[in-house]
Amino acid sequence: MEHIPFIEGVKEFQNLKFKEYEEIYKKLIEEGQHPKALFITCSDSRIHPDEITGADIGDLFIVRVIGNMVPPFKPDNEFHGVAAAVEYAVSVLNVPDIIICGHSHCGACEALYKDLPDDIEIIHVKKWLTLGEKVKEIALKSVPTKDRKLFELTEKLNVIYQLENLLTYPGVKKRVEEGKLRLHGWYYVIEEGKIYYYSSAENNFLPLV
Numbered sequence: 691m692e693h694i695p696f697i698e699g700v701k702e703f704q705n706l707k708f709k710e711y712e713e714i715y716k717k718l719i720e721e722g723q724h725p726k727a728l729f730i731t732c733s734d735s736r737i738h739p740d741e742i743t744g745a746d747i748g749d750l751f752i753v754r755v756i757g758n759m760v761p762p763f764k765p766d767n768e769f770h771g772v773a774a775a776v777e778y779a780v781s782v783l784n785v786p787d788i789i790i791c792g793h794s795h796c797g798a799c800e801a802l803y804k805d806l807p808d809d810i811e812i813i814h815v816k817k818w819l820t821l822g823e824k825v826k827e828i829a830l831k832s833v834p835t836k837d838r839k840l841f842e843l844t845e846k847l848n849v850i851y852q853l854e855n856l857l858t859y860p861g862v863k864k865r866v867e868e869g870k871l872r873l874h875g876w877y878y879v880i881e882e883g884k885i886y887y888y889s890s891a892e893n894n895f896l897p898l899v
Contacts, residue, residue, distance in 0.1 A: 711747055718748045725751040728779035730772075730852070731791040732758045732798065736880050739791070751779045757798030757848065758790055759821045763858040773859070781861045786871060788856060791885075792849040793878040799844040802826045803836050825851050846895055849875040850888060 708715070729739050729750045739745065739752055753775045760772055767773065779785045792799075802822045806812065825847045833840040853875050856862050865871035875888035877895050886895035 714747050723748055723751070723783065725749060725779070725783060725785055727751070727787040727789055728753065728776065728783075728785045729789050729791065730755070730758055730760060730776075731789075732756065732793055732796060734793060734796065737791070737793055737878065742878065742883075742885065751775075751783060751785060753779075756815070756818055757796060757822060758792050758852060759798070759818065759848070760790070760852045760855045761821055762855045763860070776856065776859055777861060780859070780865060780871065784870075787874060788862070788871065789874045789876055790849050790852045790856070791876040791878055792845050792852075794842065794845060794880050796841070796845050796848075798822070799825075799848055800841050802844065803840070822848060822851075846877055846888075849877055853888070 726745075726749050729743070729745075730753045731737055731739060733754045733756050739750055743750070753772060755772055760776065761767075761770065763773065764770075776788075779788070798819060799822065801815075801819055803826070806816050806819075822844075825844055829840060829844040829847055833843055853873050856873055857866065862871065862873075866873060875895075876898065877886045877888070878884075879886070885898040887898045888894075889896050
């Protein structure tokens, strides 16, 4: 057999970890999943949702996508993975909370300020990043220089903007207004291991802990 990355990890899971959690898995199969939150975060490999939240098996319904971006509701789109996941989590699984978790040193947010090549291999990447154009425009009005300060502001504004996009979904808006669903914006500073939450009252990110 050719070398497959993580094969030792698969062996360890099957022989040790699965046995430890076997009853939990069986219960989740028998009773179905009832996640405590929809967790939307970036595809960045440096983010480990279960680790940073202390979530257990079955706690989080996770959506990972470049730049933790949520396209606004648009019913005439032919295929829409993020939208489908949001609708399923909210209208089928009835999650009580949605967390948008952005992070420091986000490649997607920095890419908003770069001239990406017209390459067929990244055609969908370029299209996806257009979702951040509004955030980019707002950030540049406050910090005109392309440095870490601008990127950090973009990362935080991006979280707020995605919260606004979530409210364009009928099911989300309805449940928020009924008090059945809460929306949260988080900003994870990778190099510090700290998470900040967006306070609409103070219009700022404050320490979560």
